[in-house]
Amino acid sequence: MSKILFVMLHPGFIRYYEGAIQMLAASGHEVNLAFEVSRDKLGEDVTAQRLAASAPNIRCEPAPDRTESVRDFLVRSDRDAVRTGDERRARSDQDAWESLATTVRLIEDYLRFFEPQFRNASTLRARVEKRLPRVYPQLLGAATRPAAARRIIRAALRKIEAIIPTVDGIDNFLRERNPDLLLVTPLIELGSQQVDYVKSARKLGIRSALCVASWDNLTSKGLIRVLPDHVIVWNEAQAQEATALHGVPPDRITVTGSQTFDRWFAMRPSRSREDFCRTVGLDPRRPYVLYTGSSVFIAPDEVPFTERWLTALRYSNIPHVTQLGALIRPHPANSRQWYAFDSAAFPNTAIWPQVGTDPNSPGFKEDFFDSVYYSAGVVGINTSAQIEASILGRPIFTVRSPEFAHGQEGTLHFQYLVGDGGVVRVATSLAEHVKQLDSGLEADPGRDERNREFVRRFVRPHGLDQPATPIFAQAVDAILQLGPSAPRPDPLWVRACRVPGRSLAGAALALAEGRPGWVYLVRQPMSLAIQTAALGYRLSDQWQEHGRPAIKRMRRAAWRSWYESSRWLGQRWHRSKKKLLRVTREARGTARRLVRLR
């Protein structure tokens, strides 16, 4: 059986592939999961542990450490961050190359959002711009506007990407694990470092595949900068995105459907409607609409809108709508803001699950399923919960609101919900939305058919009764059957370009800090001055520690020797004097005696 190495950005991506990984493991493959960054915000590490415990041939481990992660890169360019001790850390060549890689990838991602398809995506563009050191948007300036200029810049960036060497740590990691297939996800994060895995795999002759995890991955994030051998997508729409927006040749693309939604086809409610309504705090006698919260990017401040939405419902002149229950389901990664929501202020309204509930807690998924299953309709700004609602055939609604324009019109994936063939009814005001709720909650065979068609096209392109997980596993098997690809070492010109490329990398490393030019000019003289001052301090310390005590000792010794010698001389003198006096006295006595005798 084969060895599969699945590199994920963090363990949160397991939820998209859990079933598929278990299926691959069950068919005897050894599946090794490596995470670039650890994350436990929503208990993702628990998911990883659970998955590893589910089969002996599934292993989870951290990916090799990077000397210069994208996070470091971003922190270094944060003008307001105050850090100490940067000077001590010697920057290696590897740091410089990684900085250059992140810079090149971020610039490419930035340029992407100037393409005509993204004319409404100013917030997506701003998101990349915020990550780039300020000097680059300034340098690029007007060159981002003409398509030809963008093409030239992009071609140059691709050449620079080609000369960036693979990371030794990743090469060694791949050699040690020696996988038959490298799977990566998501690869399209802004400035992603996963590209280096694809590059290393190409160099070592390991077949690689990108697994597109979610429906917005190919349109709202970065580019696939280095093409893997295969790209596994959900549906034809994503296949077209991969080709048109990322330049992936169609023969490398495999459409499997969305394995992440498979359980929605198999699940059944975990309790009766009455029990459910009683548990969440809604009146079981009334139908309810489910408001599904969106992610932070789409709806950073969703509570005021929801309050307006609830007011519109409660005070509408349509009794059927006024009496609807309202169940609010915060987005698990954007739930904190809901602490400020006072559900008691609105009758027959509840938040479920409670804010802060661990998404890994038992029953979390069942609760979500029950919430959608028993709802009369689902409302949301722009969220994958609307796809889940379509699977269960619920009427789905959204309201265009200026504060969410960036997350609705400003994203391409929103069009799948509301454009041709979409299943979400759009209102341009709450008044219109209320009317839609009035007419749209009743059974409607036409709507059911539209929902089915959408799900068939978007979620299960191989047929509504064909789960995507086995198709994904088969696709992986099929790729494994192809055997290893031929190693593609770097051509000679690439290796030759690395010599001048090193200075470029050094410049990228320095510029990543986003500091004004004069800082780089004064840095060396300043370091020199500080080192000189340090030398002075050290000499002074040495003087204090050794020189001064030595002088003191010498002075004391000199004093002592002078004192001793003078004392000795004094004594000698005193003794001699005494002796002389005695001799003189005796001589004088003798003389007197002689005179007397005479």
Next chain:
Amino acid sequence: MTINAIETTAGGRRVLLLRPDVSQPVRCGIDLVAAAAHARETGGAIYLLLDGESMPVSVDGVPVITPHGVQRLWLSAVWRTASAAKDVRAWWRHLETSVAHEWRRELRRHIGDDQLPLELRQRLRTLAEASTRRGRTETSAFPRRMLRASSAVSLLPDFVEEARSQLTALGITDGRPLVTFESRTRPDIAAAVMELLVSEGYAVARIGEPADGVRSCDGVVDLTTSSRPLSLEMFLVYASAFIMCESIDLQQLAYLVNTPSLVINARDPFVAYPLRKNGLFALSAAIDLEAAQPITIGDMLTQPYFRDLHKQQVRGRRRGSHGYRDNTVEELTEAIKEMRAGIADGWASESESQSRFRQRVVEAGTALAPISAHVAEWGPDDGFIGDGRLVRFQADRVS
């Protein structure tokens, strides 16, 4: 002086030059009121350099002159020169701040190097701190003291006449006392408050951003959807018995025309603190989203709270550590009651808790001003925060 005016001499006497920017009427109004207070103190006059239409106001006790001919040319030149000098100073200050900031960052790179002798690192730290002090941006404080006294600004009769007829055309007549209501609050609360005001005998003019979902009722004129000149908005505030608002601009417009103001859903006790006795404000209920706990009003006077507020407002962080709940209908009913009682008795009495709260705000502002530019701008002006009040039910809770 922290207002946008230039002090000079003209015709042998001291004058204050003002060039009102009509695109910022509130700022103009504040400048005018503060300049009038200053001119009254110094016995000077105010010269207005108007580019377009005249300001529809007059100031009692202070000559307001619109210069013409050579004098205008001369004063315009003085204004331009002084403005240019101000811009250069601001540019230089910005440069100095930027250099100091970068210098500090460079020093800090070395401070953490434990290979360097301790004394040198301490010396570098001292240098970095000195650089921080040098780099601190100068903030022009909101001139609370200058605006303290009720302004003697009145609207010109022609303008009043014209504005009144415009309001009549919009459906606002002189029959009932008027309340101008501006709010981004929850639509159900806004509707309930407007209904309450109408039931109390007021006519309500709703202004501000049009909000989806707010229902209207009899006696409420919704001006959110119709475009109107800002001068008309000024008259609306002038003609109101009191205003209820969320925006500070409107509160300041009320200072200009001496209309009592009630600021609701305030998040920042310094910004919202009313200058004059006829001002009230009610704070939102702030929730600490990390701890999932409401915080006290006392906590809203601390550095961590302002750091978070600053991050949200100035640095554009999309989510802060605090969420807010709007004032409830009951709270606003209480506040309206207090406002009406205040207007009726001339704001004569003030509770002990109110004085204590004011003292607390002054103390907190004085302590925070050196470390927070925001508090330095909006906090106490030489120990004076304002003669207004926090709504009683909140003030009693603080103490």
